[in-house]
Amino acid sequence: MLVLASGSPRRAELLNQLQVPFRQLPMDVDESMFKNEDPQDHVVRLARKKAQAARQKAGHIDPVLGADTLVVTKNQALGKPESKADFEQMFALLSGSTHQVMTAVALYTDSGLQHRLVITQVSFKVLSKQEIDWYWQSGEPKDKAGGYGIQGLAGQFVTHIKGSYTAVVGLPLYETSELLKENQVL
Numbered sequence: 001m002l003v004l005a006s007g008s009p010r011r012a013e014l015l016n017q018l019q020v021p022f023r024q025l026p027m028d029v030d031e032s033m034f035k036n037e038d039p040q041d042h043v044v045r046l047a048r049k050k051a052q053a054a055r056q057k058a059g060h061i062d063p064v065l066g067a068d069t070l071v072v073t074k075n076q077a078l079g080k081p082e083s084k085a086d087f088e089q090m091f092a093l094l095s096g097s098t099h100q101v102m103t104a105v106a107l108y109t110d111s112g113l114q115h116r117l118v119i120t121q122v123s124f125k126v127l128s129k130q131e132i133d134w135y136w137q138s139g140e141p142k143d144k145a146g147g148y149g150i151q152g153l154a155g156q157f158v159t160h161i162k163g164s165y166t167a168v169v170g171l172p173l174y175e176t177s178e179l180l181k182e183n184q185v186l
Contacts, residue, residue, distance in 0.1 A: 002185055005054030005066040010151065014171040015065070020186050027053045027066070031079065039077045039102060043070040044115055047104035055108045063109040063185045069170050071146025073099035078146040087136055090147045096126035098160075101146070103167040107179045114183070116175040120163025122150070127157060 004015055007026030015022055027050045033042050051066030058064060071078040073093045081087035093099075098121055106115040135154060141147040148154035150161075150168045166173040180186035 001062055002180075003054050003058050003062045003064040005050040005064055008170055010149070010169050011067060011171045014166055014169060014173055015176070017173060018177055018180065018186060020180060022065070025054045025058060025064075027057070029053055031068075033077060039070055039072045039100075040117060040119075042077065043068045043102045044104040044106070044117055047106040048108075048113055048115055051106040051108040051113060063107060063183065065176070065180075066106045066108070067103060067171050069101060069103045069145045069167075071099055071101055071148075073097065073146075080143055080145060081141055081147045084136055087141055087147045088132060091127060091132045091135075094124045094127075094146065094148075095132075096124065098123040099146070101163075101168045103164075103170065103172055105172060105176050105179065107183055107185070109183045109185065111183060114179060116172070116179055118164050118167040118172040118175055120161060120165075120167050122158060122168060123160040124157045125159050131157070 002020055002022040004022050004024045005027045029049050046068035047066045051064045055064040078090050101120045101122055104115055104117045138153050140149055140152050164172045
């Protein structure tokens with residue numbers, strides 16, 4: 001049975017769409033960015049690290065899927081907001097501009113560790129201070145990369161998307177499906 005190295009309900013919902021039996025095994029790994037680490041390298045490293053950690057914990061038997069998502073704007077990687085002030089700074093950068101959402105997915109099987117990286121362009125409308133305050137008060141931004149979830153209340157801020165919607169949510173279905181098929185997991 002496939003192991004999903006994540007406790008994310010959004011990733012679980014997406015993986016359910018592929019109709020592959022799986023169990024969740026959340027992995028708590030250090031998500032700190034290395035000094036001078038490229039955002040693409042960072043998100044791939046974390047997806048791989050989560051898959052490796054879960055494979056070890058699961059006993060090296062089941063295939064393991066790890067994923068990580070990072071929001072990047074103006075050469076700045078935006079993680080999960082640590083405070084309201086941090087969130088407000090993030091949303092000041094996102095407001096009225098286009099940013100990248102990078103999601104890496106890694107599959108660890110007996111054949112080894114493989115990954116895919118998906119980069120999606122997301123454009124936000126210009127946001128008022130009231131909209132930013134309202135969104136923070138909703139509680140939704142607190143556990144999400146870049147401080148927002150496109151599938152939730154923040155979807156109304158998005159004016160345009162170029163790329164994979166499911167990657168922005170947290171698990172690129174096409175790339176995940178292909179990775180699982182290539183390794184006879186799906």
